Amino acid sequence: MQFSFTDEQDEFRRVLRRFLHDKSPPAEVRRLMETETGWEPGLWKELTQTLGLAGLHVPEEYGGQGFGFVELGIALEETGRVLLCAPYFASAVLATSAIMNAASHAQKLALLPGLAAGDSIATLAFAEPNGRWDSTGIELTATPAGGAFRLDGVKSFVLDGQRADLIVVAARSKGSTGDDGISFFTLAGDSPGLERRGLSTLDATRKLAHLEFSGARADLIGEPGGGAFALARTLDAAAIALASEMVGGAERVLETAVEYAKTRMQFGRPIGSFQAIKHKCAELVLEVEHAKSAAYAAASAAAENAEDLPALASLAKACASDAYLRAATDSIQIHGGVGFTWENDCHLYFKRAKSSEAFLGLPSEHRERFLQRSGI
Amino acid sequence: MSAITEEDVRSEAGAWLASHWSPELALSEWRRRLADSGWGCPSWPVEWHGRGLSLALGDVVQHEFNRVGALGIPQGPGPTLAGATLLEYASDEQKRRFLRPIITGEDTWCQLFSEPGSGSDLAGLTTRADLDDDGEFVVNGQKVWTTSAHHARYGMLLARSNWDVPKHRGITYFVIDMHQPGVVVRPLRQMNGHASFNEVFFTNARVSSANVIGGVGNGWAVALATLAHERRMNDVRRGAGPAATARGRVYDEYRAETASVMEPYKWYPQRAGRLDLVVERAQATGRDRDPVVRQAIAKLLILARTAEWTARRARAARLLGRPPGPEGSLGKLAASHIARACAEVHTLITGAAAMLARADAPLDGVIAEVLISVPAVSIAGGTDEIQRNIIGERVLGLPREPAEDVGKPFRDVPKNLAG
Numbered sequence: 038m039q040f041s042f043t044d045e046q047d048e049f050r051r052v053l054r055r056f057l058h059d060k061s062p063p064a065e066v067r068r069l070m071e072t073e074t075g076w077e078p079g080l081w082k083e084l085t086q087t088l089g090l091a092g093l094h095v096p097e098e099y100g101g102q103g104f105g106f107v108e109l110g111i112a113l114e115e116t117g118r119v120l121l122c123a124p125y126f127a128s129a130v131l132a133t134s135a136i137m138n139a140a141s142h143a144q145k146l147a148l149l150p151g152l153a154a155g156d157s158i159a160t161l162a163f164a165e166p167n168g169r170w171d172s173t174g175i176e177l178t179a180t181p182a183g184g185a186f187r188l189d190g191v192k193s194f195v196l197d198g199q200r201a202d203l204i205v206v207a208a209r210s211k212g213s214t215g216d217d218g219i220s221f222f223t224l225a226g227d228s229p230g231l232e233r234r235g236l237s238t239l240d241a242t243r244k245l246a247h248l249e250f251s252g253a254r255a256d257l258i259g260e261p262g263g264g265a266f267a268l269a270r271t272l273d274a275a276a277i278a279l280a281s282e283m284v285g286g287a288e289r290v291l292e293t294a295v296e297y298a299k300t301r302m303q304f305g306r307p308i309g310s311f312q313a314i315k316h317k318c319a320e321l322v323l324e325v326e327h328a329k330s331a332a333y334a335a336a337s338a339a340a341e342n343a344e345d346l347p348a349l350a351s352l353a354k355a356c357a358s359d360a361y362l363r364a365a366t367d368s369i370q371i372h373g374g375v376g377f378t379w380e381n382d383c384h385l386y387f388k389r390a391k392s393s394e395a396f397l398g399l400p401s402e403h404r405e406r407f408l409q410r411s412g413i
Numbered sequence: 414m415s416a417i418t419e420e421d422v423r424s425e426a427g428a429w430l431a432s433h434w435s436p437e438l439a440l441s442e443w444r445r446r447l448a449d450s451g452w453g454c455p456s457w458p459v460e461w462h463g464r465g466l467s468l469a470l471g472d473v474v475q476h477e478f479n480r481v482g483a484l485g486i487p488q489g490p491g492p493t494l495a496g497a498t499l500l501e502y503a504s505d506e507q508k509r510r511f512l513r514p515i516i517t518g519e520d521t522w523c524q525l526f527s528e529p530g531s532g533s534d535l536a537g538l539t540t541r542a543d544l545d546d547d548g549e550f551v552v553n554g555q556k557v558w559t560t561s562a563h564h565a566r567y568g569m570l571l572a573r574s575n576w577d578v579p580k581h582r583g584i585t586y587f588v589i590d591m592h593q594p595g596v597v598v599r600p601l602r603q604m605n606g607h608a609s610f611n612e613v614f615f616t617n618a619r620v621s622s623a624n625v626i627g628g629v630g631n632g633w634a635v636a637l638a639t640l641a642h643e644r645r646m647n648d649v650r651r652g653a654g655p656a657a658t659a660r661g662r663v664y665d666e667y668r669a670e671t672a673s674v675m676e677p678y679k680w681y682p683q684r685a686g687r688l689d690l691v692v693e694r695a696q697a698t699g700r701d702r703d704p705v706v707r708q709a710i711a712k713l714l715i716l717a718r719t720a721e722w723t724a725r726r727a728r729a730a731r732l733l734g735r736p737p738g739p740e741g742s743l744g745k746l747a748a749s750h751i752a753r754a755c756a757e758v759h760t761l762i763t764g765a766a767a768m769l770a771r772a773d774a775p776l777d778g779v780i781a782e783v784l785i786s787v788p789a790v791s792i793a794g795g796t797d798e799i800q801r802n803i804i805g806e807r808v809l810g811l812p813r814e815p816a817e818d819v820g821k822p823f824r825d826v827p828k829n830l831a832g
Contacts, residue, residue, distance in 0.1 A: 295810075295811065309805070310811065310813060310814050316798070319746070319801035319804035319805045323746055327720060327723055330722035331722070404708055404712065405708070408707055413695075
């Protein structure tokens with residue numbers, strides 16, 4: 038396991054941080070979150086074509102940069118820090134991981150270069166209104182139809198699902214249950230038989246969609262019925278990526294709270310000189326550093342494809358969720374009244390933290406999974 | 414420095430061990446060889462029983478020692494606290510007198526810092542050291558929570574030598590001979606029944622001005638060095654002792670030495686919470702099927718894993734020579750959270766039997782001892798509150814709380830009544 042970043046990785050972080058600091062300031066986040074699409078095509082182009090961010094962990098033979106999960110984790114930490122409004126998580130993490138885990142070589146050759154270059158934006162539709170985050174929650178069915186398949190059912194909580202060019206769908210064969218009969222399919226976002234509706238979200242920087250499939254035609258990727266493992270793998274990767282994104286946000290929130298505690302004067306002194314505030318900040322440092330360690334350990338396990346990857350993915354998701362929410366909540370408390378105003382940025386992070394807590398499964402669910410995956 | 418590689422150190426240490434180490438040596442003879450060669454304290458300067466190696470190369474040496482089962486210098490406050498402090502602040506004459514017997518184990522040391530009236534506010538200490546007409550200091554007062562005082566030869570003593578200046582400026586750091594009539598050591602019984610520490614009473618005890626370390630009135634700076642080494646010692650993983658199966662005279666003598674030095678610490682595993690027992694006890698009792706208990710166990714295991722990784726991140730940064738990040742200051746506070754969470758989970762698992770002790774309690778009283786020892790973790794070696802101040806002020810740069818005693822002659826500062 039890797040306990041420090043290399044000089045190259047640190048440099049990558051510095052470059053990216055500077056870039057995102059300039060391109061995604063809070064005012065821009067606020068502007069984009071009010072739009073229906075939620076991102077700016079020009080910035081997406083720069084992120085993908087200048088920085089190569091979308092193909093960071095995609096092998097070079099599929100048009101990517103050929104880096105690993107540690108670099109992807111750094112990228113997400115930095116995008117999480119600035120609440121970047123871009124389809125990065127949907128396309129580069131969810132859809133790309135699903136294709137890398139499920140598709141054949143030829144399908145990867147066909148699908149990944151476009152995603153890695155940012156020319157095409159994809160997402161993964163797997164959860165459904167039942168809100169379960171694994172294969173047991175999948176009810177949408179795929180039926181063979183003239184060399185392709187027809188999809189019938191409903192997907193929900195689909196990240197950037199309303200605007201994605203390409204939808205990767207996890208579906209099951211009729212009559213199958215549990216891990217059996219799970220397959221992945223792709224179809225264009227504007228396919229006939231697919232109705233998309235944007236959902237009102239607690240976190241406006243995270244667009245979610247409700248997708249209704251009534252006989253939409255889709256192409257199979259990978260082996261029919263053998264997708265459960267690929268789905269589990271993809272969700273582990275997503276959990277680790279989300280943990281990285283969350284620790285980036287948590288660290289930023291903590292910095293903001295500390296800056297405020299140093300300058301806000303009450304009773305003739307900065308509030309950060311009071312132990313009630315100082316100790317709250319100190320506990321946050323502990324929790325945020327622990328969450329960073331968890332995210333780094335999990336990313337390192339993913340990079341090495343380690344045996345304990347599933348356990349560490351759940352560990353990191355649970356730990357980072359708790360740390361982010363606590364940091365965001367305490368940051369509002371430290372800011373006092375102004376922290377509850379729309380004008381202050383605290384709520385943007387709080388809402389991202391709250392929404393990320395539920396996304397991919399609550400911390401309590403992941404703690405339970407962590408135990409089971411650790412053989413306890 | 415850069416000329417010395419890991420491989421150089423490995424082969425040099427290996428060659429030296431091959432010709433000097435033997436399990437049949439007397440422990441005193443082995444320690445003499447360590448002191449003569451510098452391999453016992455590889456990161457100490459060459460002229461003072463060391464080899465002037467970096468911390469990272471010191472680890473390489475430790476690894477070579479472990480590989481052949483060679484023993485190190487004695488454990489305890491002598492080398493780690495007194496030795497390291499003396500290296501930094503003592504005169505050459507003092508180093509000549511004190512350092513070598515520390516490494517050979519002939520002299521053991523104790524730390525005389527805390528007092529009944531000054532715990533977190535160490536600089537508010539009131540043990541006095543008054544210079545008499547013969548140029549000797551006369552010491553009166555009381556120290557507390559002193560480990561190993563009953564068999565220590567020397568004490569690192571902080572005493573107030575000037576009451577007319579602000580508190581930090583009137584303190585002097587002494588090396589005091591513990592074997593004298595003015596020093597009385599008494600065991601101190603704790604809430605868990607053990608008596609691991611001592612109270613030390615000074616009644617006209619005497620200490621020569623030749624034993625002042627770092628100058629009269631400069632004791633606070635020296636004390637900070639000792640405290641920094643104490644924190645570092647807590648961070649550093651102790652080298653594993655010899656395997657129980659290791660045979661030879663030197664191992665037998667080492668085990669006897671360790672048994673005596675480590676006796677006060679035998680409840681420390683319980684104080685830390687006995688994380689190692691949590692899962693097996695939960696499974697043995699069937700409590701691992703209760704979802705509430707499972708959540709508590711998972712939280713605890715995650716906390717412990719992430720704290721361990723955080724410590725390893727800090728260590729990796731140190732070895733790479735990178736500036737310390739916040740992760741380096743967190744271990745103490747994390748250990749405190751872990752211990753408390755352990756006690757909570759052990760209680761959940763144990764249920765009604767958590768009311769029992771000793772032979773009537775689970776594991777012959779071990780769990781009971783956890784429950785009544787854990788409260789020490791968040792106090793000993795700096796309370797959680799002080800740790801949070803340190804993190805808040807030194808890591809985050811938050812302003813200090815205004816203090817009532819700053820800038821006043823210590824004589825005028827309100828104090829606790831003498832104990």
